[in-house]
Amino acid sequence: xxxxxxxxxxxxTATGQRVTxxxxxxxxxxxxxxxxxxxxxxxxFLIQYYNGEERAKGNILERFSAQQFPDLHSELNxxxxxxxxxxxxxxxxxxxxxxxxxxxxxxxxxxxxx
Amino acid sequence: AQSVTxxxxxxxVFEEAPVELRCNYSSSVSVYLFWYVxxxxxxxxxxxxxxxxxxxxxxxxxxxAEFNKSQTSFHLRKxxxxxxxxxxxxxAVSDRAQAGTALIxxxxxxxxxxx
Numbered sequence: 254x255x256x257x258x259x260x261x262x263x264x265x266t267a268t269g270q271r272v273t274x275x276x277x278x279x280x281x282x283x284x285x286x287x288x289x290x291x292x293x294x295x296x297x298f299l300i301q302y303y304n305g306e307e308r309a310k311g312n313i314l315e316r317f318s319a320q321q322f323p324d325l326h327s328e329l330n331x332x333x334x335x336x337x338x339x340x341x342x343x344x345x346x347x348x349x350x351x352x353x354x355x356x357x358x359x360x361x362x363x364x365x366x367x
Numbered sequence: 368a369q370s371v372t373x374x375x376x377x378x379x380v381f382e383e384a385p386v387e388l389r390c391n392y393s394s395s396v397s398v399y400l401f402w403y404v405x406x407x408x409x410x411x412x413x414x415x416x417x418x419x420x421x422x423x424x425x426x427x428x429x430x431x432a433e434f435n436k437s438q439t440s441f442h443l444r445k446x447x448x449x450x451x452x453x454x455x456x457x458x459a460v461s462d463r464a465q466a467g468t469a470l471i472x473x474x475x476x477x478x479x480x481x482x
Contacts, residue, residue, distance in 0.1 A: 255410065286469055296457060296472040309469055343410060345470075355401075356470060358411040 256280065257359035259344050265365045271332040274362045278325055278346030284308070285327040286347070286356060287319055291340040302327055303349050331364070339366045369394040369460050373473035380480055382450055388443040388476045390458030397463040400441040401470065402432055405455040414456075417441065428452070453480045 256279035266272055278285050287299040289312075298311035302321035313319075316334075321327045331338060341363050345356040374389040392398065399418050403411040415426025422434040432443045441458060455477050459470040 255412070257410075288470075295474045298469040298471070301469055311469060345411075355413060355416060357413070358403075360410040 255357040255359065257344060257346050257357050259342075259359035259362050261362060262360065263363050263365070265367065266334060267367055268334055268336060270334050270366075271330065272334065272364065274329040274331070274342055274344075274364075276327045276329070276344030276346075276359060278327070278344075279357055282346035282348055282357070283325065284347045284349035285321055285325070286345040287313075287327070287329050288343040288345065289340050290343060290361070296343075299329070334366045336366050339364055369396075369398060369462065369471045371458050371460055371471055371473035373456075373458055373476045375476050376474065377477045377479065380448055380478070382480055382482050383447050385446050386444065386448050386452075386478065388456050388458075388478065390441045390443065390473060392439050392441065392458070392460050394439075394460060394462075398460040399463055400432075400434060401459040401461075402426065402430070402441070402443050403457045403459060403472075404428075405457065405475075407454070411457065414443070448478070448480045450480050450482060452478060454478060 258277045260275045283304045286301045290296045299313040300319050301309040316332050319329045341361045343361045344359045347356045370393045372391045401416045402414040405411050415424045417424045417434045425431045455475045457475050458473045462468045
């Protein structure tokens with residue numbers, strides 16, 4: 254158990270819908286990262302938050318957004334869903350220090366868009 | 368920008384045989400290096416990491432990796448594999464100079480151990 258929790262574990266929805274994925278980082282970790290894992294693209298970084306502020310953006314679509322709340326949990330919002338958004342979405346957390354960049358991954362949320 | 372190439376997409380081996388999973392990286396900056404394992408239907412678990420110091424890094428479950436700066440490689444090895452090592456293995460890098468930056472992953476190598 255990494256200490257990172259993600260809900261829900263599975264999500265099935267239809268095209269055009271909007272969903273929210275939730276992540277709680279390990280106790281003491283300030284950074285939260287979102288990754289998407291799909292068969293064709295592999296593991297891709299989407300976005301990072303550090304102590305409530307957006308720190309870095311990767312290959313995140315404009316239909317997707319995220320935020321990190323004062324209690325440090327994070328939510329990833331996916332809207333106008335398309336079939337190609339079906340994937341495993343991972344959240345990871347780290348302390349956020351330069352000399353300690355180990356990231357701990359949650360179990361993931363499997364999103365299926367029908 | 369960094370990139371990671373895992374040279375083998377699938378590696379089939381027999382139980383108790385040695386295995387090497389190859390990883391090469393490309394980066395214009397100094398990097399940290401990681402190997403993660405993903406068992407079926409699970410999240411990623413850190414196997415080992417290279418931050419600094421000795422280039423031979425030992426991790427969990429008997430795995431080790433060697434950082435070779437001149438060849439920009441970070442190959443993962445295990446002298447004797449078990450059936451339970453069957454999983455997907457990912458090599459990853461991050462920028463050493465930036466605090467807590469995102470990981471850049473390779474495409475993964477599927478290790479299949481059979482008896």
